[in-house]
Amino acid sequence: MDLFKPKRIVSIDIGSRNIKITLLEKKGEENYLKNYSILSLPEKFEYGGFVSFQLEDEVIAQLIGWALREAGISEKNVILTLPFSSSFSKVFQIPPIDTRELKKAINFESRKYIPGKFEEFMTYWEIFKFHDDPKENWSVFLLAFPKTFLEKYSKVANLGKLKVKGFYFENTCIGKLLESPEWVALVDFGHLNSIISFSSKGQVKYSKILSLNGQKLTSLYSTVLSLDFLRAENFKENFGIKIGPENKDLQTSVISFLNNFLTEIEREINDFEKANRVSVEKIYFYGGNSTLKGMIEYFASFFKERKVFILNPFLKIKYPKDLEQIINKRGLLLATSLAAGYCFLNS
Incomplete structure (x- = not known):
């Protein structure tokens, strides 16, 4: 047991569209979400993203600092998540x-x-x-993960006068929130990247980037509806895949896209099962695109031989009653940040 490890930690997950921040605290054997912040990146940055390292260090530090101040988070000990797409x-x-x-x-x-x-x-x-x-x-x-990239993360933290206590890959801690004794598939339906991982007993033991993602889905909406990207993104978030008969061409295109996406997932699961002589009966989806209207119902109808769930990142983390309404609405966006914080406090 590390007697000097902080009992409170700020976990920062810098994505392509949002910066997700959680403040977690461990009391005894319990883990608590004390505060959080979800900062949407300015429109001019939104579709470049930190993952591609297109933002200046000073800008990222300012954005994080602003998010912390707005949320009233004064804790200086932080951990940061690392993008799987930039790793080997x-x-x-x-x-x-x-x-x-x-x-x-x-x-x-x-x-x-x-x-x-x-x-x-x-x-x-x-x-x-x-x-x-x-x-x-x-x-x-x-x-x-290249140490040259780590230097960028460390510089961002130093500019914000934050103390880095560790780095965690974005895909490796999610399994800890479940700790299922059986094999499960975890699918992050993200904006720039979708990742499938396989986990058992809390360990993620294999991950792979899938070919389709939320950005490509938005591009489909943009093309069929003749909308610019931002308007297409807003349309997707408002209507999901419950589009209505007046947009029949879009409905057909979106269903075709999802079938290709889910077929790839099924193929990866089948290959994993065959190669390792194991059975994967449950799939947990997370990431912003998983919560679009009609999405999880369609996933469940596609995987007739498997059980499909939206990941609940709060199975092992308690939160104040006054946060319940917003947690129910946007809590899944915090999954990676919560998982990394949980890993730190319980390792």
Whole structure:
């Protein structure tokens, strides 16, 4: 137990459209959301995004500082999430050696796969077995993130006089909010990237970026309706896929898009099940596009052989009663920030 670890942490998730901030506190065995902020990026930045590093460090620091002040958050200890799209990932095997030798073996093997000098990357890995078999190889899910990018994040925090206590990949902590003993698929239907991950017992053990995302869906609305991108985004958020018969062409195009998206998810699940001799019966969706009107109902109708859910990021995190209304409306946007904060406080 780390007696000097902060019991309160600000978790910052900088996405392509929003900056999501949560203030979490641990009391005994309980975790509490004390405050939060969701800051929509200015229109001129919105479709570039921090993930592509198009914003100046000073601008990002100012935006975060403004969001913290507006929410009344004075805590200076922070963690930041790292975009999976900017990382390198690999799953590899290690023979069933003594557990005391694993760390040394993983560090040795990792050097073979990282595309560059090992010292130039921050690495993270999960080690596991798919089955309770002493003869089975260890599987390692490796993630590596360029330290040059980490310097940008650190500079942003320093400009805001914040104290960085850690970095967490955006996709690796979500499983901790469920800790399901069975294998589940976690799908982040994001704006610039959609990510599918597979988790068991709280560990995310494989992730992959999918080919379709919310931005491409908005582009479809824009093309069919002859609207500029921002108006198309507003239309999508207002109506979702409950478009109505007066927009039959759009309805047909959107359903085709979703079928392609969900077919890709089903294919990834089937491949994962076959390769590892496991069963994935549940799919949890999160990310802003998952909550569009009619979306989850359509997902459920598509996956007839699997159970479909919207992820509840508050299964292990309590929040004040006066936040309930806004949490019900926008809480899913906080999922990645909440998960990273939970990981920090409970590791």
